Amino acid sequence: MQIAKVRGTVVSTQKDPTLRGAKLLLLQFVDETGQLLPKYEVAADTSVGAGLDEWVLVSRGSAARQVSGSEHRPIDAMVVGIIDTVSVDNQLLYSKKDQYRT
Amino acid sequence: MQIAKVRGTVVSTQKDPTLRGAKLLLLQFVDETGQLLPKYEVAADTSVGAGLDEWVLVSRGSAARQVSGSEHRPIDAMVVGIIDTVSVDNQLLYSKKDQYRT
Amino acid sequence: MQIAKVRGTVVSTQKDPTLRGAKLLLLQFVDETGQLLPKYEVAADTSVGAGLDEWVLVSRGSAARQVSGSEHRPIDAMVVGIIDTVSVDNQLLYSKKDQYRT
C-alpha cells in the first residue's frame, strides 16, 4: 500500500453506473520522509470517510475491489484507512493527533 | 484511477475478435496541476462516450474489465467517467462546464 | 493498452509447457508523437499474426490472459491488434497503409 495525503475531490456524473455513490478523492503521494511527491491518484473512498489533508493508506490494483460492495466496480485505487501514526526507526514521522510532522 | 485528456483515436481492424465494437481512445495523462504529462494510454470506451479534449477518469489493470460486457476482453485500460470538476484544497482546478482551467 | 512496434522475436525452448506454440515478439514502445521509447516488452502473439515493423496494440497484466486459449498461461503481455491508424487532435499520426508517419 502507499501513504498519501487527501488534496481534493473529483466529480463525474457521466460515468459507469456502478460508480454511483462512490466518493472520489484526489490523493497526493507522500515519501518516506513525509514530503509530498509529484504523483497523484484518484481513489474511491466507500467505507473510511477520509477528509481533506488527512494522511491515508491507499490500495491499488485488484486489491481495491476487495472492499465490501466494490467487488465488481471498475475501481483500481481505494482508500482503506486513515493513518494515525507513521514511525521510522522508532521515531514518530507523523501523528494525526498532534498533526506532528518532523 | 488517473485523470487524462482525450487526444485522439486508435483504429485496429486485425485484432482479437472480442475487441470488436470497443472504441479505442488515445488518452494523455494530466498531473495534479492540470498540465499534460508526456505519458499516454490507449483505453477502451464502451459505456461513457467521451469526446476529444474531454477530461476523463481511466481505470487500469483488471479493474478495466469490470465494466459490463468487458469481463472477458483483453482490455487493461477503460474510460469509466467524464470529469465534471477537479478541486484541490477547495479550489477549482478544472470544470468541464466553463472549461475552467487555472 | 500501449502502442508498440514489432522489433524482433524471442525464442525459448526450455520453458513452461503451457507456453508451447505461443509466438514471442520483442516490442518497443512508441510515444504519443510516434517516437520509439527506450522501453521494450516481450509479448505473446497467439491470434493476431503481427509482422516485423508493424505497430501493434499490447495488453498487459491479467488482461493478457483473456485471449482465447491463454486463460491459464503465465503470460503478462499479449498483442491484441495490429494498428491501422493513430489520430491525435484529428490529425493522422500514423497510418499502416501509407506507412504515413508525421
Added chain:
Amino acid sequence: MQIAKVRGTVVSTQKDPTLRGAKLLLLQFVDETGQLLPKYEVAADTSVGAGLDEWVLVSRGSAARQVSGSEHRPIDAMVVGIIDTVSVDNQLLYSKKDQYRT
C-alpha cells in the same frame, strides 16, 4: 518479488474492517548492491513476524492476497519471508546471521 528493509510501522484505527489484526510495516526497497532506494511500500505482515532493520521479501499485487486468511483483504503488498542470504555471482551480498553487508 522485491527485497526491502523494515524501517518502521504504520498505525491506522479508522480502516476497512477486514484489515483489523494485520500488522502494517513501512518497508524501504534495497537495490541489487544492497543500497537503500528512495522508494518505500507499506506492506502487511500477517504470518512472518519481521522486525525492524530485517531484510524481507515482499510480494505485490494480487499475489499479496494469496497468504492464508488474506484472500479477501484490500491488501496489495505483503511480507512473505525474512531473508537469510542474498548472493550475487556466487558472492555473499547480505547475510542475516552475520549482518554481513559488502
Added chain:
Amino acid sequence: MQIAKVRGTVVSTQKDPTLRGAKLLLLQFVDETGQLLPKYEVAADTSVGAGLDEWVLVSRGSAARQVSGSEHRPIDAMVVGIIDTVSVDNQLLYSKKDQYRT
C-alpha cells in the same frame, strides 16, 4: 514479459509456508540492446531450472501464479523460460549457444 539475466539467489527460511520448495533467483533486467539495467527482481523458478548468467523470460503479476503448482502461492514474479535467442531487425542480439552478444 521481460528479459533478465540470472545474477544470484535469495534464501529465506522464515517464510510463508506455501513458498517452501520454490527456488528464488535474483534477476537483473536487460534492455533491448542487451545491456544490464539497474533494476532487479526476485523471481521463483519452480519448473524451468535456470542457472547463473543465463538469460531468462520472467512473467510478473497474477501471470506468475499460472505455472502449475503455484496457483495459490504469494508469488508475483516467475521464470517461465530460458532464452535461446533474441533477434532485433532480423539480427541476432543474443544466442545462448554461442553466448553470442553483439
